[in-house]
Amino acid sequence: MNDLRFTIQKVLQKALRDRWIREEDTAVILYDLDFLKLRIELLKQIFPPQTLHALAIKANPLVSILEFSRALGAGIEAASMGEVNLALKTGYPPDQIVYDSPVKTMAELEFALRTGIHLNVDNLSELDRISRILRTLISSSSIGIRINPQVGTGKIMESSVAGEYSKFGIPIKTRRKELQTAFATYPWLRGVHLHVGSQGCPMELLINGIGILYDFVMEVNEIRRNKNFPLLDIFDIGGGLPVSYNHDISPPSMEEYVRAIRHRAPELFSKQVSDSPTHQLTNSPAFRLITEFGRWAYTHAGWTISRVEYVKHDPEINTAMIHVGADLFLRECLNPRDWQHEYSVYDKNGNSKIRDTRKSYNLAGPLCFSGDILAKGILLPEVEEGNYIAIHDSGSYTFSMWSRYNSRQTPRILGYGGGQFEILKERETLDNIVEFWK
Numbered sequence: 001m002n003d004l005r006f007t008i009q010k011v012l013q014k015a016l017r018d019r020w021i022r023e024e025d026t027a028v029i030l031y032d033l034d035f036l037k038l039r040i041e042l043l044k045q046i047f048p049p050q051t052l053h054a055l056a057i058k059a060n061p062l063v064s065i066l067e068f069s070r071a072l073g074a075g076i077e078a079a080s081m082g083e084v085n086l087a088l089k090t091g092y093p094p095d096q097i098v099y100d101s102p103v104k105t106m107a108e109l110e111f112a113l114r115t116g117i118h119l120n121v122d123n124l125s126e127l128d129r130i131s132r133i134l135r136t137l138i139s140s141s142s143i144g145i146r147i148n149p150q151v152g153t154g155k156i157m158e159s160s161v162a163g164e165y166s167k168f169g170i171p172i173k174t175r176r177k178e179l180q181t182a183f184a185t186y187p188w189l190r191g192v193h194l195h196v197g198s199q200g201c202p203m204e205l206l207i208n209g210i211g212i213l214y215d216f217v218m219e220v221n222e223i224r225r226n227k228n229f230p231l232l233d234i235f236d237i238g239g240g241l242p243v244s245y246n247h248d249i250s251p252p253s254m255e256e257y258v259r260a261i262r263h264r265a266p267e268l269f270s271k272q273v274s275d276s277p278t279h280q281l282t283n284s285p286a287f288r289l290i291t292e293f294g295r296w297a298y299t300h301a302g303w304t305i306s307r308v309e310y311v312k313h314d315p316e317i318n319t320a321m322i323h324v325g326a327d328l329f330l331r332e333c334l335n336p337r338d339w340q341h342e343y344s345v346y347d348k349n350g351n352s353k354i355r356d357t358r359k360s361y362n363l364a365g366p367l368c369f370s371g372d373i374l375a376k377g378i379l380l381p382e383v384e385e386g387n388y389i390a391i392h393d394s395g396s397y398t399f400s401m402w403s404r405y406n407s408r409q410t411p412r413i414l415g416y417g418g419g420q421f422e423i424l425k426e427r428e429t430l431d432n433i434v435e436f437w438k
Contacts, residue, residue, distance in 0.1 A: 004247065005344045005352055007032070008303060008390050010306035011416055013350035020373040020421045025412050026323040027306040029399060031424065033068060033417035035300040036395075040072045046258045048269055051289040052118075054098040057083040059294025059396040060302075062413065062426040065375035066090040069297075076291040077239075081108045082115065082356030098236070098290060100146070100170055100193070106133075112138040118290075120193040121145045121218060123170060133144040134188065144191035144234050147172050147179065147216070156338045162196040162209055169194070172236050173215065178238065182222045186229060189232025191288075198240050198295055200338065203252040205262045210237055214265035221285065235268055237261070243299045245341055254296070278381060279311055282413055295396045302395020304328065305346075308387045318361045320383045324391070324411070325365010325372040327403045332374055333365070341374075345381050346388040363389060367406050407433050 011030060015021045021028050034331060041054045054077035055069055061083065066076065075096035077082040081104075086381050087097045094116040100121040103107070109126070110133055112119055114400060116120035119141055121127045130143065161168050183189055196209045213235070221231045244251045264270050268287045306322040326333035332341065343363070345353040358379040365372040374391070378436035383389070412427040 004289075004303070004342075004365055005354075005390075005391055005437045007296045007319075008305075008344060008392075009346065009350060009352045009427060011387065012305060012346055012390070015414065015416075015421065016350050018347075018421070020414055025427060026309070027304065027328075027411040029302060029304050029328075029394070029411055029413045030394060031065065031302045031413070033415045033416045034299065036065075036068070037072060038416070039297045039301065040074050042254060043297075044070060046255055047291065048289060052096065053291050053293070054096070055297050056191075056292050057086060057293025058400055061400050063090055063287065064093075064415065064422075064423055065298075068415075070096075072324075073076070078296075081111070081207030083227055084108075084112070088115075089152055095140070095142070098292065100292075102299060110137070112170075113137055113141050116140040118234075119143045121162050122168065122184060124175075124178060124182070127186075129391065131186060142234055143188060144193045144236055145170060145179065145182065145189065147194040147213055149196070151205055151208045151212065151213040154197045154199070156200030156203060158335070158338075160197040160201060162194070163254075172212065174214075179216075180220060180223065183232070184223050184229075187224075187227075187233070190235060191232050193238065193290075195237035196240050196293065198314070198340075199242055200209045201240055203257055203260065204238050204255070206237075206240055207264050210261055210263045214268065217265075220356075226391065228407060231285040233287050234290065234352065235265075235287050236290035236292065238384055239296065241293065241296050243350070243393070245339075247342065269413065271286055273392060292363075295402075298396035299393050300395065302393075302398070303390040304394045304398070306389050306391070308383055311385055316360075317377070318359055318383070319364050320361050320389060321364050321366070322374070322389055323366055325367050325374055326369075327365065327367060328398050328401075328411075329365075329374050329391070329394070329406050330403060332400045333371055336376065336422075340365060340379060342392040343375065343378060344390045344392070346390065347384075348386045348388075350388070353387070355381045356396075358381070359383075366408065367403075369405075404436070407437070410432065 024396050052075045054075040057075045058079050076087045076092050077098045097117045098118050099117050129201045148166045151162050153163045232401040242251045280418040304326045308320050310321040312319040360377050361380050362376050363374040409428040413425040415422050415424045
């Protein structure tokens with residue numbers, strides 16, 4: 001039994017025994033809060049002390065998780081005004097919020113600038129809007145520009161955003177002069193931002209993207225120095241360090257990633273940011289790094305359990321009918337080639353079923369369309385009605401992408417740490433669903 005199967009068995013047995021999983025809880029999402037704490041602490045340990053670790057809300061927007069992460073000193077990255085509001089309502093200071101939406105309205109820009117939220121500009125038209133707002137508004141916001149380094153795509157096209165074309169950011173190859181002009185025109189611009197992809201991109205691709213922008217910042221700072229402008233001193237590396245959904249495959253570690261960044265872009269680590277609001281005009285700047293990890297922080301902290309309601313036996317295939325599918329695992333059902341999980345089976349008391357004899361199963365969800373199949377042809381110990389299927393490594397980009405199709409109730413979500421459980425979000429009631437559709 002690998003480590004995660006053993007952990008799931010212990011936690012599941014206790015949750016069933018102490019009735020944290022009730023009869024009505026046909027599916028439950030669980031989070032290992034001790035693991036998540038270690039992830040955040042590692043980021044703070046290996047990056048420079050004043051790095052802002054803005055964890056991506058889109059990966060996991062649970063208020064209880066946002067509050068937990070904030071208490072550990074993490075910042076937050078928002079991709080919409082709804083996510084900005086979530087961040088503010090859960091107690092994040094404005095200067096710990098990074099606002100990255102590619103489609104910001106004039107009103108949203110004004111709100112962010114009045115509030116003092118860090119903004120990453122997505123395009124030149126948005127930059128012009130900000131310039132017009134700042135003619136009449138004094139803002140404490142720091143502002144950077146998202147630049148597409150155009151380093152290529154990874155294995156998953158849908159999650160790669162640094163190809164020759166991307167809907168995000170300003171492409172450095174074809175808009176280099178416009179970027180230089182922008183940084184030579186607006187002294188209030190403070191930094192750059194990039195993001196290469198959220199999964200499927202090798203570490204080398206991420207480092208190449210950082211290196212291209214690093215060289216560009218060194219070039220731009222010469223221009224700004226000659227104009228007596230404050231030097232660019234904010235460098236947002238985005239997220240994207242891949243994780244593995246297979247325990248036999250080891251992805252690059254965060255320590256390896258930081259060493260590679262240090263080697264390619266040494267000045268990003270050479271100085272610490274001063275508490276003074278003034279910026280040196282003649283010497284090289286003390287950079288403030290921003291990271292935007294989401295999948296890396298949350299994925300391995302979470303797993304999902306579903307009761308098996310029925311098992312269908314047909315020639316050459318068996319189908320386990322479970323209570324989660326494309327409602328919770330949208331990418332996995334619609335693009336199973338690129339998004340896969342490991343699974344384990346437990347009896348009604350939470351005992352792991354490990355046998356040499358294995359059968360081929362489809363894991364089919366409860367939604368009313370034929371594509372609602374989480375996995376096809378996977379080998380599992382014999383699955384019976386009343387068993388539990390555990391879907392491993394499902395702590396990110398699952399509940400945040402919940403589908404309202406068929407008006408299914410969202411499941412109970414539990415956190416555990418130090419041997420104790422807590423309810424992070426209660427199972428939705430049928431009346432809650434009616435309220436949603438009003």
